[in-house]
Amino acid sequence: MSVTHPQGFGAAGVAAGLKSSGGKDVALVVNQGPRYDAATVFTANRCKANPVLWSEQVVKDGVVRAVFLNSGGANCYTGPEGFQTTHAVAERVAEHLGAGAGDVVVCSTGLIGLANPREKVLAGTDAAYAALSTQGGDDAAHAIMTTDHVSKQVVVEGAGWSVGGMAKGAGMLAPQLATMLVVLTTDAVASPQDLDAALRAATKVSFDRLDSDGCMSTNDTVALLASGASGVTPSLPDLTDAVTRACTDLAMQLLADAEGSDHEIAITVQGAATEDDAIEVGRSIARSNLFKAAVFGNDPNWGRVLASIGTTKAAFDPADLDVAMNGVWVCRKSTPAEDPAKVDLTSREVTVTVDLKSGEERATIWTNDLTHAYVHENSAYSS
Amino acid sequence: MSVTHPQGFGAAGVAAGLKSSGGKDVALVVNQGPRYDAATVFTANRCKANPVLWSEQVVKDGVVRAVFLNSGGANCYTGPEGFQTTHAVAERVAEHLGAGAGDVVVCSTGLIGLANPREKVLAGTDAAYAALSTQGGDDAAHAIMTTDHVSKQVVVEGAGWSVGGMAKGAGMLAPQLATMLVVLTTDAVASPQDLDAALRAATKVSFDRLDSDGCMSTNDTVALLASGASGVTPSLPDLTDAVTRACTDLAMQLLADAEGSDHEIAITVQGAATEDDAIEVGRSIARSNLFKAAVFGNDPNWGRVLASIGTTKAAFDPADLDVAMNGVWVCRKSTPAEDPAKVDLTSREVTVTVDLKSGEERATIWTNDLTHAYVHENSAYSS
Numbered sequence: 123m124s125v126t127h128p129q130g131f132g133a134a135g136v137a138a139g140l141k142s143s144g145g146k147d148v149a150l151v152v153n154q155g156p157r158y159d160a161a162t163v164f165t166a167n168r169c170k171a172n173p174v175l176w177s178e179q180v181v182k183d184g185v186v187r188a189v190f191l192n193s194g195g196a197n198c199y200t201g202p203e204g205f206q207t208t209h210a211v212a213e214r215v216a217e218h219l220g221a222g223a224g225d226v227v228v229c230s231t232g233l234i235g236l237a238n239p240r241e242k243v244l245a246g247t248d249a250a251y252a253a254l255s256t257q258g259g260d261d262a263a264h265a266i267m268t269t270d271h272v273s274k275q276v277v278v279e280g281a282g283w284s285v286g287g288m289a290k291g292a293g294m295l296a297p298q299l300a301t302m303l304v305v306l307t308t309d310a311v312a313s314p315q316d317l318d319a320a321l322r323a324a325t326k327v328s329f330d331r332l333d334s335d336g337c338m339s340t341n342d343t344v345a346l347l348a349s350g351a352s353g354v355t356p357s358l359p360d361l362t363d364a365v366t367r368a369c370t371d372l373a374m375q376l377l378a379d380a381e382g383s384d385h386e387i388a389i390t391v392q393g394a395a396t397e398d399d400a401i402e403v404g405r406s407i408a409r410s411n412l413f414k415a416a417v418f419g420n421d422p423n424w425g426r427v428l429a430s431i432g433t434t435k436a437a438f439d440p441a442d443l444d445v446a447m448n449g450v451w452v453c454r455k456s457t458p459a460e461d462p463a464k465v466d467l468t469s470r471e472v473t474v475t476v477d478l479k480s481g482e483e484r485a486t487i488w489t490n491d492l493t494h495a496y497v498h499e500n501s502a503y504s505s
Numbered sequence: 506m507s508v509t510h511p512q513g514f515g516a517a518g519v520a521a522g523l524k525s526s527g528g529k530d531v532a533l534v535v536n537q538g539p540r541y542d543a544a545t546v547f548t549a550n551r552c553k554a555n556p557v558l559w560s561e562q563v564v565k566d567g568v569v570r571a572v573f574l575n576s577g578g579a580n581c582y583t584g585p586e587g588f589q590t591t592h593a594v595a596e597r598v599a600e601h602l603g604a605g606a607g608d609v610v611v612c613s614t615g616l617i618g619l620a621n622p623r624e625k626v627l628a629g630t631d632a633a634y635a636a637l638s639t640q641g642g643d644d645a646a647h648a649i650m651t652t653d654h655v656s657k658q659v660v661v662e663g664a665g666w667s668v669g670g671m672a673k674g675a676g677m678l679a680p681q682l683a684t685m686l687v688v689l690t691t692d693a694v695a696s697p698q699d700l701d702a703a704l705r706a707a708t709k710v711s712f713d714r715l716d717s718d719g720c721m722s723t724n725d726t727v728a729l730l731a732s733g734a735s736g737v738t739p740s741l742p743d744l745t746d747a748v749t750r751a752c753t754d755l756a757m758q759l760l761a762d763a764e765g766s767d768h769e770i771a772i773t774v775q776g777a778a779t780e781d782d783a784i785e786v787g788r789s790i791a792r793s794n795l796f797k798a799a800v801f802g803n804d805p806n807w808g809r810v811l812a813s814i815g816t817t818k819a820a821f822d823p824a825d826l827d828v829a830m831n832g833v834w835v836c837r838k839s840t841p842a843e844d845p846a847k848v849d850l851t852s853r854e855v856t857v858t859v860d861l862k863s864g865e866e867r868a869t870i871w872t873n874d875l876t877h878a879y880v881h882e883n884s885a886y887s888s
Contacts, residue, residue: 168813169823201840235841337795338816412720412883419884425617433551433721441551458618470594479562494877500795501802
């Protein structure tokens with residue numbers, strides 16, 4: 123049920139002919155009020171898709187009536203024509219709702235440089251509006267899938283209110299938002315300011331710490347809409363907690379479905395002087411193709427972990443590093459310790475723990491292994 | 506003949522039992538004078554192997570009598586025992602030469618965390634000294650190979666003097682030196698200061714611009730030894746030119762032999778405001794697994810190029826970028842231009858050209874594609 127679990131939301135997912143497979147490719151999520159407060163986070167990539175350029179303007183007043191999403195084409199670097207398609211879609215949704223186009227967020231996903239056929243998208247908009255339902259969350263979640271194998275949905279219950287969410291993303295999963303589209307809904311009463319604070323706190327420790335393949339997308343969007351339909355006003359900490367739980371749950375679903383992955387790897391860096399140091403070190407390991415290929419081969423190659431740590435500016439003593447894999451401390455004080463043969467990497471979930479012994483801070487970065495299937499999927503994606 | 510082409514050098518390559526294959530695994534290059542001037546560049550990785558920690562001290566006085574190299578084990582993060590092995594090897598070489606251990610550079614390559622059996626290495630040292638020959642360059646070049654498929658050797662002729670060189674490296678090829686061991690020799694008369702200036706200028710535009718897989722090694726060493734045996738003192742520009750040609754030639758040999766690669770990719774960024782901007786943009790593209798997998802699949806996916814450019818801090822207008830692949834301008838002003846179907850990526854050499862339209866500077870970064878064979882080789886390396 124995801125985005126339609128909280129009160130005050132309708133959703134739909136329909137097939138508009140954008141995907142060559144004929145599958146569902148247009149989704150619509152409508153906030154039916156009584157309030158229309160919203161917050162968003164977009165990709166940090168300087169090369170942004172047309173829907174992102176549009177939506178950045180839409181959200182400035184903290185009011186969003188609906189989110190339109192399509193798969194089958196990213197509408198990125200498609201020129202003025204592509205921007206006009208985004209605008210036309212927002213206008214069409216607004217007409218149906220009796221609202222202004224400036225209250226409609228638009229998201230697209232698929233290949234960069236591929237224009238979406240405008241008439242098909244507009245026809246899909248009409249069909250999605252006609253299919254709107256308070257039971258439509260599942261259809262919507264399916265319509266935004268690209269290389270995803272499963273839909274990603276979540277519900278978190280509050281006291282008399284709830285948060286629902288859906289996500290898509292399987293590749294280009296990297297920093298400052300894993301590449302993805304996410305719509306979160308809540309029937310809590312919350313101001314745009316509180317929604318923004320809650321959403322930024324939540325994405326900072328969830329999507330921002332997912333680094334599946336180091337590639338940052340041009341289309342990332344996370345939108346949080348609040349209908350106020352429950353009549354309940356949670357405290358900001360309670361709201362933040364619920365949104366964080368929803369985002370973390372969706373992030374783990376993205377990680378588990380990452381393109382071609384055999385392993386989910388949680389890299390925890392402890393003993394860091396600062397949280398930023400912990401994140402930098404974790405990310406450097408998550409970006410090492412050699413380390414990721416070793417995990418794919420079930421090889422506890424801790425030398426590749428140390429080689430990655432050494433490329434960072436974090437505070438540490440190169441002669442005093444500890445590294446554990448799946449709880450076995452294979453390296454202590456930068457020398458071989460427990461026998462790497464004790465490390466069983468056959469399970470899907472792998473943990474790497476690094477102790478920098480330079481402070482009290484810590485952070486976890488999540489990544490995937492580098493597999494034959496990843497190479498295959500990403501060499502064949504557009505053909 | 507490589508390192509033994511210039512006058513005044515002996516070299517050898519022998520099997521000391523470090524490699525399980527039984528192949529040659531110990532090399533020795535000896536400067537027979539009359540001068541012993543030298544310069545070196547080491548890895549920028551903060552996690553350095555024992556031989557690097559040792560050799561950094563050796564070269565401080567600008568005098569090097571010999572370079573010992575072994576494959577079969579990196580002697581990195583092997584503790585005090587590992588450092589003592591490095592020291593013992595230098596002592597043994599020095600005894601043979603009647604010199605001090607402080608004039609012997611030591612280089613090791615292979616797995617991190619693997620200690621080299623000291624007695625085998627010392628026996629190999631004796632055998633290598635016994636086999637020293639002015640014809641030994643080829644043997645030495647073969648003895649330093651790890652996952653290399655071919656040995657890398659070069660000779661550049663000056664006017665009455667020459668530069669010879671050998672290199673090893675096939676993976677962990679990345680920034681601030683591609684991961685590798687390189688020994689260059691010359692019979693020119695040159696001061697340590699001039700050798701240092703020439704070597705730094707040469708590596709900056711050759712090895713430093715090679716980014717095969719984004720992984721920086723713990724053992725990188727480039728050593729340049731000058732015997733003065735020709736009696737000719739070239740100008741600094743002439744010396745720099747010859748060393749640069751030797752380094753560039755070896756860098757291209759490393760690129761062509763990179764683990765599992767199907768393509769060599771030259772990424773040229775032009776129209777940059779600064780050379781650093783051009784390098785940053787080129788490197789961001791070279792680090793994109795999605796782009797590299799697309800090239801493996803012969804897919805001219807320029808969207809992945811733009812997505813990489815957008816992650817940098819370089820000066821450019823996101824709405825005004827041009828991208829060519831193999832000379833076909835598939836993207837102009839950040840919109841689709843020539844038909845990507847015109848781009849034939851079946852040849853081994855691929856060019857990507859990016860015009861940032863923000864200045865007059867340019868740089869080329871070289872990388873490889875991301876292939877099934879890369880994943881295979883690096884998941885199976887230590888097993």
